[in-house]
Amino acid sequence: MxxxxxxxxxxxxxxxxxxxxxxxxxxxxxxxxxxxxxxxxxxxxxxxxxxxxxxxxxxxxxxxxxxxxxxxxxxxxxxxxxxxxxxxxxxxxxxxxxxxxxxxxxxxTTPAWFVSAKDGVLKDAKTLADIQAALKGKSVGVQRSTIHQNFLEAKVPGVDVRLYDTQDDLNLDMQNGRIDAGLADSLGWKDFLASDAGKGFDHFGPGLTGKDDPLFGxxxxxxxxxxxxxxxxxxxxxxxxxxxxxxxxxxxxxxxxxxxxxx
Known part of the structure; x- marks a missing residue:
């Protein structure tokens, strides 16, 4: 056969x-x-x-x-x-x-976004350097075994990385204030940011792709x-x-x- x-x-x-x-x-x-x-x-x-x-x-x-x-x-x-x-x-x-x-x-292909509360730790972040500085000592959620986990651990030092099995689990913890920010594909954030639960959140800084760092593929x-x-x-x-x-x-x-x- x-x-x-x-x-x-x-x-x-x-x-x-x-x-x-x-x-x-x-x-x-x-x-x-x-x-x-x-x-x-x-x-x-x-x-x-x-x-x-x-x-x-x-x-x-x-x-x-x-x-x-x-x-x-x-x-x-x-x-x-x-x-x-x-x-x-x-x-x-x-x-x-x-x-x-x-x-x-x-x-x-779509870019990765950092997301946090509109009045949260990233509210003044415009560049990746701004994000890196703002997130030192803060908790950041990411789905495990992803390019986003790899980038966060390699290029955003001093953060408390929280790993999640699904994007929905990450969104729920951010909504409930258990993490300060999250990193995921822009499309992975789409439904959350358009929902009532996500109305107090936004993405900050540049959209990141493989052109910005090979870790994004x-x-x-x-x-x-x-x-x-x-x-x-x-x-x-x-x-x-x-x-x-x-x-x-x-x-x-x-x-x-x-x-x-x-x-």
Missing amino acids: RTWLSLIGAAAIVLAAGTASAEDTLRVGTEGAYPPYNATDASGKLVGFEIDLANALCERIKAKCEIIQQDWDGMIPALENKRFDAIMAGMSVTEERLKKIAFSKPYS AGVGIGLRKDDTALKDKLDKAIDAMNADGSLTKLSVQWFGFDTSIK
Whole structure:
């Protein structure tokens, strides 16, 4: 049987798309807790930009698509252990991750933001240097095993780093005053800042990308095992095709409100 994956436990959450046979199945791991890249709606269904993108890419490579929910901090080990074939979970392509896994061409990029209360420790911060000075001795929340944790620990000295399993947990602690600030992708903050709970908060200083520091990576891509070169080639060509015909831009605007695709 030609397959890219062994079977997983029955508890996995699966979405199917397309009409390919079971012999042509691509299993994609996602978190389901990082909107609008990926999220879980009120009914428990996985939704988001990467869910739609995964299904579109599977259609183009003529594979049946199964999307499996996986906790963020176990994402790369689960890929290496062949629980699924690919990661689509807002995962940035970084030199550190490239030591362990391969990536497709990146398909999205957005800046990282520092967020705090409007009248909080960052209220006067305009530059990264301002932020670094204002946060000394303060508590800063970040999702564990992310590029944001790496940057915070390497480039913002003297802070009390608080690690969270999900962005929602981080938001809740900041809302309740248990941390002074947080660092995450701008899109990870989007729903919180637009909500009633986030109305007293804002982002401060510059938006930070790989152009500002290589720790932020080259954009978000599909994580793959290093020996799956044929799969990488198929997905790279499918991403190129979606860029060429405008469908990647259309999908990006649908979920983010602007074009995050990488040309």
